[in-house]
Amino acid sequence: MTDRDRFRRSLADLKAEFDLQREVSKHVRLTRRGRVWQGLCPFHAEKSPSFHVYPTHFHCYGCGAHGDVLSFMAAIAEVPVADLIRDLRRNERNAGTPSREALQRLEERRRHAEELANEPDPYTLADTVPPGVPPLWQRPSTQTAPILRPGAALGEALTSQLPVDRMHEFRGGRGELLGYVVRTPRNRLGRKGAYQVGWCTNVRLADGSVREGWTFVSFPAPRPVYGAELITQAQEEGRRLRFLVVEGEKCQEVGAALHLPDDWIPVSWVGGGKGWHHTDWSLVAEAEEIVLWPDADENRSGYRTMQALAAHLHERGATNIRVMVPPADVPDGWDVADAVEDEGWTSTRVREAIQGAPAWEPPLELPPGADQVVPGGMPPEPLPGSGAERPASELEGFVSSRLSFKAALYADAPVLKYVLPGMLEGTVALLVAPGGTGKSWAMLQTCISLACGLDIWGLWGPAFGPLPKGKTIYIAAEDPDVVVRWRQHHLGRDAVRRVTENNRDGDARINADRMVDEIDANLHVFPICGRGPEKQLAIREDRHSTLVLPGPLYHRLAVLGKGALLIGLDTWGRITTALDEREGTDMGQAVDLCESLTVVCPGVAILIAHHTTKAASLNGQGGEQQAASGSRKLTDHVRWQANIETMSATDGEVRGYDDKERRKWVSLSTPKLNYSENEGAQWWYRGEYGILCGAVPLDKPKRKPSGSTYGRRIAGEEGGA
Structure with a gap:
């Protein structure tokens, strides 16, 4: 290959020579998350991984580093991308290889990041909120008291006050106050906020000071369910345990205010859609009956969350689980709070909805040795010698079964049903x-x-x-x-x-x-x-x-x-x-x-x-x-x-x-028919208002065609459609 040919190598050719995930793995310890790989960013020090590797590019959600495989190699080697491309085109022996100094700096950043990851939280969260501390929020104020920000960088505000939409008390099983969940109004982008706030001591701030007070925290796992005090109360009164699990603190509080009949206890969790993972569900799993009420989200995220929680409760020993299906005609995000506050649902109607919830079924699993199944649509018993038995095989997370050639041969041919020709x-x-x-x-x-x-x-x-x-x-x-x-x-x-x-x-x-x-x-x-x-x-x-x-x-x-x-x-x-x-x-x-x-x-x-x-x-x-x-x-x-x-x-x-009249005629052709013969094009005529009708244009029309006339002619005249 001549030098001229080397310089003609396109960027696509150069990128194809390197695998992004493999190149990143040389310098970053990656963990797979679905189709994405995550790790600590090699370009800045961080405590939690924000560096994501996708099939075609990388992106750090902490420092904003972004690019393809060549950009990553250039950044690691601390050289301009243009220089790296030039060296690769020349087939330079050390092209893309970091220098000793660059590797030392990379190792220092990695060591610093690992040290950050092993550091304890910059605060000590009180087990319960001590009596006599200043209130976090008092009416008629629209904002909270100042909240400490241990995660703020030097130069940023060390405290902030949140606008309050709703304030939820997070209590333990004995009714003790553990902290608050502060819900903020929608911002200019239409998004709401939810913040966990607790009373902390030894709060280390960016300016070097150590304080105590209300602090932004993440409540430690495993957390009690939201509404744990109601469970303790029911146990002390000897009532049977029947739980209505809802999404969010507001829904739990609205359900509790209804005083549902039949001993139904509404509970939830703290921390948003994924917060249920950090919650202790052991008491709920022991219940006589559990009904899960998901939010009616457009993307079905609430329903998927409740399905996952149902599987978790099943693993913990729960046997009587049901999951409600939200009505199809409700708006996006509809929940039990909307049903009660906006639509006037009473406790009786909520109970009827609970009673109508379908039973949750665990995912089907093949029992040991169940490797002989009959193809769908085949007779219950395989034909003698037909080879209809076939092993089930796992394919991308679902069970796929091999289609038997003999079973198809000896069975009746399936009927192909057409919607349109x-x-x-x-x-x-x-x-x-x-x-x-x-x-x-x-x-x-x-x-x-x-x-x-x-x-x-x-x-x-x-x-x-x-x-x-x-x-x-x-x-x-x-x-x-x-x-x-x-x-x-x-x-x-x-x-x-x-x-x-x-x-x-x-x-x-x-x-x-x-x-x-x-x-x-x-x-x-x-x-x-x-x-x-x-x-x-x-x-x-x-x-x-x-x-x-x-x-x-x-x-x-x-x-x-x-x-x-x-x-x-x-x-x-x-x-x-x-x-x-x-x-x-x-x-x-x-x-x-x-x-x-x-x-x-x-x-x-x-x-x-x-x-x-x-x-x-x-x-x-x-x-x-x-x-x-x-x-x-x-x-x-x-x-x-x-x-x-x-x-x-x-x-x-x-x-x-003429030009006006011919534009009222359109032809319909079917250039792709996978399951039938192509019988050629046909004509449609655009009549009054633009309504289409099948018709046959004349070679030399003696009068102006009309929609009704041509609509009647397609019953078979002149080979009409």
Whole structure:
């Protein structure tokens, strides 16, 4: 390789030669946390690890150090990144190797960090708040007394006063006061704060002084449950122990104020969603009955927390555990306090909700020797000699079973069920079109037709031909609520008009009232335009991560989609704004999330509306797979793709249409059909208001086409759709 060739090596080539995690491990002791590695930062002294290593980059949440593998190697070697790249391109022998002096400084920082990690807390927390100490907060003041900050750096304020939204007394089992949890109002970013405050002595501050007073602390583990004094009281009175476990101090206090019947004792924990790990649940696990009430969080974090706590209680010996499922129509964050304070729930209604909580089931585990199972859908007894027995194998945390070839051979062939022509149920599909060609109309009209089981407008076959009938969900993320209602109004009137015409001119009789009732029962339309983060199907783990996680919309659909036939997402760009549609990693994971919805909601098909690229539209390639905007992972991962494009100027001229008229005609092609044959393109006509109907354009129309005329012609004339 010549020097000229070496300098042509791209940055991507250089980065590919080094593994980030391996390079960091040479200098930092790392611990794995899921897909992320953590350790003490090599660039500053710290007590707790804030240095995170992701698949493609590192980031320190303490000092802000950030970069890729080359940035890390340059920082460790204490050389500019440009010099490191130059040396690597020249294949210098010691390129990227830290000097002896740099290694010594790195070792000093590491030793200092380990010393900090082994240092005791800079305060002595009193076991109980001593009598006679100044109060932390007194009405009518809106702020606490000054609170000591042992973690403040030199030059920062050594005390601070918190604005008070709520003040919660944290007491032990004997009723002794251990400290407070101070809840602050929402800040300008809409976030609330929760701070643990205790009475401390020997508080060492950054200026060298040692004081005593109210101090920001972390209550030591294991902590008593919040409401422990109520447990002691029930034991002394000889009452049976039945616990209602809620999230947060406020919910516990609201529940306690209700004086719930049947000996129900509300308890919680201190320290937020993850604080239950630091709490002693031994007394709760001995209870006769336990019901866990999670918050109704959009991301289901509260539900997951309660599931994890239920598993912990089960391990501690609890046998009668139930977990409530929050109602589907409540706002984000809804909890027992909202039910009581905002909706007027009484103790009787809360008890009814408790009684209706379903039993918690521990995760299924294969018993020893249970390695012979029959494939789902096969006969209970394997066919003789069919080899239907197959061992279960552990795959990424869930049980996956091998499909037997002989069992499939000798059993009846499974029936493939289609939602639309070529679109198999339980798959993800794509509807690609330029803006203004009617894809939102097509999505809504399709959902309406499936809701009643009739192809009202002949978009997918003969007019009023049969379609699968069932629940459909249309997520309108692009258009305002008033536009969606306007479209529903005109589509409803047009559908009734078409039924009337069909009953007059056709053979089949359709009951319009029954059709409207079926549409109303099965069609679920949700306009979410302008709803902010709540409309996100997928989100990033953080701004530096390549991991894509389910967003609030995903968790809603996981509940709403149960039993649905089709979920229409309009449009893709609106519900994935947190991602980069040009990035294959983002798009591949986002489509995978859609596929996971088809598993969570068995049988549902997901149809995604998406835009074409400008280049495809201008070059007459709007009917190709590659016309979809963004990464090719979109078209690669979906199983069905349909493209809509306006009639070209050349085609319109051949047929005798002027420019205005030919723009009312759009063709539908299906460039990707994984599970059926492709029967070619078909035509749709955009009639009044933009309503689409299947039709056949004439070579030389003698009169101006109308929506109703062309809508009737698709019953089979001239090879109509």
